[in-house]
Amino acid sequence: MARSDGGTNTVNKPFGLPRWLAAILPIALLALVIAGFFVATPFAGLQGSGAPLPDVSVTHHTIPNDDTIVLHVVNNGPEDVTISQVLVGDAYWNHQVMQGGEEVRTIGARESAQVVVPYHWNPGWDLETALVLNDGTTIHHTIVAPEQSPGVSGDVLWTLAIIGLFVGVIPVALGMLWFPFMQSMSDRALHAILAFSVGILVFLAFDAGFEAFEIAEQVPGAFEGQLLVVLGILGALLIVQAVTKWRSSETGTPSGLWIAYMVALGIGLHNLAEGLAIGSAFAIGRVSLGAFLVIGFMLHNVTEGPAVVAPVTRGSRPSLGHFMAMGALAGVPVIFGGWIGSFAFSPTLGALFLAIGVGAILQVVWEIGGLISRNGQLGSSLNLLGFLAGLVLMYATDLLVVL
Amino acid sequence: MPSHDYKTAGAMTKTLEERLVGALKGESIDRRTVLGGLGLAGAAGIAGFSNDVAAAGDHDDTKHHGNFGAVGEYSSTQFDPHEYLYQFNTGYDGQESVEQEVYFEGDQRVRRFELNAVDTEIEIAPGITFSAWAYNGQVPGPTLRVTEGDIIEVEFTNRGRHAHTIHPHVKNINPAMDGIPTNGPGVLETGESYTYRWKAQPCGVQFYHCHSLPLKEHIHRGLYGVIIVDPDPEQVRENPRDYINYDGPMTDDLVSQLVTKAESRNHEYDEGEDVNEMVMVMNGFDTNFDGDNEVYAANTRAFAYGVGDTDGKGNWEPGETKRPIQVDGQQLQRVYLVNAIEFDAINSFHTHSNFFDYYDHGTTLTPTLKTVDTVMQCQAQRGILEIDYSDHEPGLYMFHAHQSEFAELGWMSFFEVV
Numbered sequence: 002m003a004r005s006d007g008g009t010n011t012v013n014k015p016f017g018l019p020r021w022l023a024a025i026l027p028i029a030l031l032a033l034v035i036a037g038f039f040v041a042t043p044f045a046g047l048q049g050s051g052a053p054l055p056d057v058s059v060t061h062h063t064i065p066n067d068d069t070i071v072l073h074v075v076n077n078g079p080e081d082v083t084i085s086q087v088l089v090g091d092a093y094w095n096h097q098v099m100q101g102g103e104e105v106r107t108i109g110a111r112e113s114a115q116v117v118v119p120y121h122w123n124p125g126w127d128l129e130t131a132l133v134l135n136d137g138t139t140i141h142h143t144i145v146a147p148e149q150s151p152g153v154s155g156d157v158l159w160t161l162a163i164i165g166l167f168v169g170v171i172p173v174a175l176g177m178l179w180f181p182f183m184q185s186m187s188d189r190a191l192h193a194i195l196a197f198s199v200g201i202l203v204f205l206a207f208d209a210g211f212e213a214f215e216i217a218e219q220v221p222g223a224f225e226g227q228l229l230v231v232l233g234i235l236g237a238l239l240i241v242q243a244v245t246k247w248r249s250s251e252t253g254t255p256s257g258l259w260i261a262y263m264v265a266l267g268i269g270l271h272n273l274a275e276g277l278a279i280g281s282a283f284a285i286g287r288v289s290l291g292a293f294l295v296i297g298f299m300l301h302n303v304t305e306g307p308a309v310v311a312p313v314t315r316g317s318r319p320s321l322g323h324f325m326a327m328g329a330l331a332g333v334p335v336i337f338g339g340w341i342g343s344f345a346f347s348p349t350l351g352a353l354f355l356a357i358g359v360g361a362i363l364q365v366v367w368e369i370g371g372l373i374s375r376n377g378q379l380g381s382s383l384n385l386l387g388f389l390a391g392l393v394l395m396y397a398t399d400l401l402v403v404l
Numbered sequence: 405m406p407s408h409d410y411k412t413a414g415a416m417t418k419t420l421e422e423r424l425v426g427a428l429k430g431e432s433i434d435r436r437t438v439l440g441g442l443g444l445a446g447a448a449g450i451a452g453f454s455n456d457v458a459a460a461g462d463h464d465d466t467k468h469h470g471n472f473g474a475v476g477e478y479s480s481t482q483f484d485p486h487e488y489l490y491q492f493n494t495g496y497d498g499q500e501s502v503e504q505e506v507y508f509e510g511d512q513r514v515r516r517f518e519l520n521a522v523d524t525e526i527e528i529a530p531g532i533t534f535s536a537w538a539y540n541g542q543v544p545g546p547t548l549r550v551t552e553g554d555i556i557e558v559e560f561t562n563r564g565r566h567a568h569t570i571h572p573h574v575k576n577i578n579p580a581m582d583g584i585p586t587n588g589p590g591v592l593e594t595g596e597s598y599t600y601r602w603k604a605q606p607c608g609v610q611f612y613h614c615h616s617l618p619l620k621e622h623i624h625r626g627l628y629g630v631i632i633v634d635p636d637p638e639q640v641r642e643n644p645r646d647y648i649n650y651d652g653p654m655t656d657d658l659v660s661q662l663v664t665k666a667e668s669r670n671h672e673y674d675e676g677e678d679v680n681e682m683v684m685v686m687n688g689f690d691t692n693f694d695g696d697n698e699v700y701a702a703n704t705r706a707f708a709y710g711v712g713d714t715d716g717k718g719n720w721e722p723g724e725t726k727r728p729i730q731v732d733g734q735q736l737q738r739v740y741l742v743n744a745i746e747f748d749a750i751n752s753f754h755t756h757s758n759f760f761d762y763y764d765h766g767t768t769l770t771p772t773l774k775t776v777d778t779v780m781q782c783q784a785q786r787g788i789l790e791i792d793y794s795d796h797e798p799g800l801y802m803f804h805a806h807q808s809e810f811a812e813l814g815w816m817s818f819f820e821v822v
Contacts, residue, residue: 068469085476085531088698092472092812093529093706106476106531119470135531137691139698 055082055134057108058221059142060348062130063150064122072116072130072142074098075221076108083107088131088139089120122147150283161280161339168279169272169335172299174328176306183307183314191314192377193387198264198308199369200391205271206362208399210234212274213355219348226352233356234363241266241364258319260312260368265330267365268305270358272331275302276338277351283343300398304391305331312372471716472812474707476530478725483526483542485703489682489729492549492632493517494671502546513554515604519545520561521568521614521627528689528699529706529814530725536626537564537614543704544685544744545612545629549671552636554604559597567591568627571615573784575605584615591616607635607647607669608766609740609786624690624746626704630683630786632740635666635769637673647769665769669738669788680735686751686781686805686815687744697747699814700805706814711800720800728800728818737791737819740766743781751815754778754806755791763788778806793821 018026056078063071070089076082083106087096097104100114108114122128128144183194213230220226241263248259309327313319341350373379491499495506495515503518519539526536526543539545550556562568569591571583580588581600589598614627640647644659647666667675687704688697699706705725712723722728731737743751754777761771762779766788773779779787793801798821805815 083531086474086529088813091809093474093814095471095473095475121469133529133532133691133698135533137528137532137534137689137698139692 053078053080055080055136055138057082057084057132057134057138057140058219059130059132059140060113060219060221062142062144064144064147065150067149068119068121070118070120070122070128070130070144070147072118072132073113074108074116074132074140075113076110077221077224079110081107081109083135084114084116084132085135086133087116087118088129088133089118090129094118094120124148157283157343158340161276161283161343162336164279165276165333165336165339168275168299169302170328170332172302173268173272173306173309173332176303176308177310177324177328179307180310180314180324183311184318186314188315188377189381189383191311192373192381193383194307195311195369195373196384196387197391198311199366200388200393201304201308201395202264202267202362202366202369202391203388204392204395204399205268206359206366208395209271209274209355209362210359212278213352213359216348216352216355220352221349224349226349229349230352230356233353234360237270237357237360238364239360241361242367245364245368257312257314257316257372258323260365260372261309261319261323261327262330263361263368264312264365265309265327267358267361268309268331269334270354270361272302272305273334273338273341274351274355274358276335276340277342277354278338279335280339280342280344283339302332304394304398312369315376469716471714473710473714473816474529474726474814477723478527478530478705478708480527480533482524483704484725485701485705485708486727486729488542488544488547488703489684491547491683492671492681493546494549499540499546501540501542509555513551514557514601515548515550515554516557516559517546517548518559518561519570521564523564526626526704528691528701528704532691532699534689534691534699537566537568537622538626539570539629543626543628544687544742545627547630547632547683548612549632549634550604551634551670551672552604552607552639556602556604556631557599558602559599560592561597562592562594565594566622567593567616568614568622569616570600570612572600572602572631573611574602574631574633576602582615583612585617604631604633606767607633607666608763609633609742609788610765611742611744611784611786613744613784620746623744624688626687628685628687628744630685630740630742632683632766634670634672637663637666637670640666640769647767649768649770649772662769669766669769678735679738680731681738681740682729683740683742684753685742685744686753688746688748688810688813688815690747695747697745697813700745700810701814702817707816709817711818728820730820730822731793733793733796733798733821737789737793739789739791740786741779741781741789742786743783745783748807748810750780750782750807751810752778752780752806753789754804756802758791758793758796758801760789760791763790793819796821798822 057074057076060073060075062073065071074084084098085106087094096116096118098106098108098114098116100108100112105114116132118130120128122144125146125148128147130142130144132140134140183191186194210230213233214227217226217230220229245259245263309331310324338354370379373384378384493499493502493504495504495517498504505516507514507516521537521539522541524536524538524541525533526538528534536543548556556572556574558570560570569583569585572581576582581602582588583600585591592598610631610633612629612631614622616622635647640663641659644654644662647662664675667673668679670676684702685704686700686702688701689699690696691698701708707726709729710726711720711728712726714720739753741753745751759775759777762773762776763769764772764785764787766786771790772787779789781787801819801821803817803819804811
């Protein structure tokens with residue numbers, strides 16, 4: 002066996018090593034280097050005495066009753082932090098720092114805790130709070146117009162389910178009722194409707210995308226909120242695309258029904274995020290989102306119905322079961338989102354869900370584009386105007402749900 | 405025409421008033437009232453939702469509204485604000501941490517002290533430390549107590565990282581001794597020493613602090629302390645007019661009254677024994693470098709003279725490190741009060757349920773304010789308070805800064821009269 006690296010027999014045994022060893026070798030060497038780095042501490046001379054600065058964030062607050070405020074705190078940093086005192090409205094106030102049911106002062110790296118403050122707040126009057134760490138660092142958190150959080154109960158679950166029904170399921174179902182009318186349309190008009198639904202989806206993608214980046218700013222630093230959103234968007238896009246490709250390699254080009262389901266999924270994920278927004282508003286005591294928001298979301302979501310059914314208006318009509326399934330896929334996530342948002346809200350989760358929704362929507366946009374261009378001309382003036390109409394309508398109905 | 409002017413003025417006032425009311429109404433309607441009202445109506449309308457789900461349940465009546473105050477006790481034993489109240493360094497006698505002696509140059513008495521500046525960590529609220537620059541490792545620095553006419557000799561050594569000085573608030577006739585960067589030795593770099601000599605004049609409660617630049621930081625970090633110059637009864641007898649803000653006839657009665665007062669304020673006379681004398685330095689600490697103090701205190705530690713643990717209903721226990729100042733109600737209480745606050749223009753001292761006499765800067769032997777319960781001091785202003793609790797029932801009497809913000813951030817205290 003030739004051992005020279007100029008030879009041709011090194012393919013199976015590079016440098017004469019077995020393949021598995023060649024695969025592992027770089028990793029083993031890296032481990033060695035890292036270990037050596039820790040042992041030798043070559044940067045010790047550069048470090049000085051500068052300890053890392055404490056990095057603590059108040060992710061959100063809950064207000065369980067009219068005498069208590071709870072601040073939810075995460076220690077993002079690599080070092081323990083000690084919460085020594087708490088200020089409410091520029092006054093030292095008594096409080097307890099709770100972690101897993103136990104009273105603590107020090108929070109470990111990447112750990113979270115709740116700061117429970119007995120404080121008789123006034124509904125609607127902003128509260129300035131600050132955690133004072135042992136080195137005097139202050140972590141500020143403003144509770145804007147405090148309202149009581151509903152807490153966990155069957156009542157709340159029921160309320161959120163009802164709201165979800167009104168916000169998600171009913172409008173989408175109503176929108177789907179345009180199906181018979183759309184069936185009677187010419188190809189040109191139908192393509193315009195498809196372009197219109199693309200407009201709606203693109204607008205939703207921007208809407209949810211901006212929202213995701215906004216929430217990402219509240220994500221504790223350790224989780225890299227902005228990059229998490231990027232990962233969520235690209236990840237969802239690529240996974241949905243991979244699934245579609247895998248399916249189309251088995252059944253040929255994606256059927257209209259498959260695309261319709263994909264649209265429903267994308268919209269469903271977006272609506273899950275909508276539900277999260279409603280649920281977390283509940284969790285932080287913004288029960289008052291109420292009527293306006295519900296009506297706004299209803300108008301907004303009714304336009305999602307035609308977007309779902311548009312891909313199946315040609316060819317044989319799917320069975321009613323498919324329609325119900327697609328409606329549920331698009332609408333029911335609002336309810337789940339509401340529940341998740343009210344009981345397990347975290348900015349990290351919120352941003353991630355929104356990002357996944359954006360990714361799924363973008364993939365669907367791509368797919369519908371393909372659907373139109375297979376049967377007609379994608380960039381016709383009617384289609385472009387339909388697309389624009391979708392954007393404009395979304396913008397207009399979005400004005401009704403600005404929080 | 406006057407009547408016309410009155411009319412105009414009246415109309416103008418009314419307009420302004422209405423505009424103000426309108427503006428205030430608009431503010432609250434804008435976001436809160438409407439949003440809350442609509443929202444509740446909406447939520448209730450849709451689902452019959454009741455928003456007091458979690459409100460019912462645990463109402464702990466004893467702590468219904470919570471209490472202000474710092475949670476926990478102090479853990480550092482480096483400095484005790486209760487000891488500091490009564491720590492006077494006279495050269496004859498004082499803290500172990502301050503090298504001191506008294507010697508004579510002919511007839512002239514010299515009180516000699518050694519002060520040094522160090523960088524240290526101090527605890528300013530339970531669990532909160534502050535990187536301080538401190539004379540002899542304590543904030544405020546050691547209290548120097550001398551008699552007027554003495555020479556105060558301070559051998560100052562800088563053991564800190566930055567350049568420091570000592571600038572005295574006394575009548576000082578030698579510019580080299582002023583302790584500022586441009587005069588005499590200027591600022592002292594790390595390791596350098598200099599001996600300042602100041603004539604102790606005038607009598608009163610005086611102040612010393614570092615005068616290096618940036619000035620704000622050098623003071624705020626803790627380089628300040630108190631010099632008490634006791635009046636000399638002999639000098640008072642000779643020049644009584646120097647000690648009173650009064651131009652009328654100087655009767656023998658008045659002179660002996662002033663001399664008695666001087667004896668009561670002089671630590672070398674027995675008359676002083678009847679008075680409980682305390683030093684309080686009002687200070688604050690900006691812990692997050694935003695130019696605003698997070699902690700306020702009398703003598704550095706927030707709430708150190710508070711009640712310890714209280715339910716806010718009169719039931720309380722003294723803490724290990726946070727407890728009221730116990731005083732004998734039959735003794736006159738004399739507070740040497742100095743305002744060393746930084747970042748706030750003024751500070752104040754307010755007694756509950758009692759009025760006191762106030763001697764601004766302590767340079768007179770008759771009060772500059774009689775029967776007041778609140779005094780205001782600007783930065784570096786100081787004065788002597790004489791408080792009489794002899795006709796009060798035993799118990800807790802609060803005193804604090806009457807900037808309520810300062811009080812709630814730590815400058816809140818109690819005398820416990822026994």
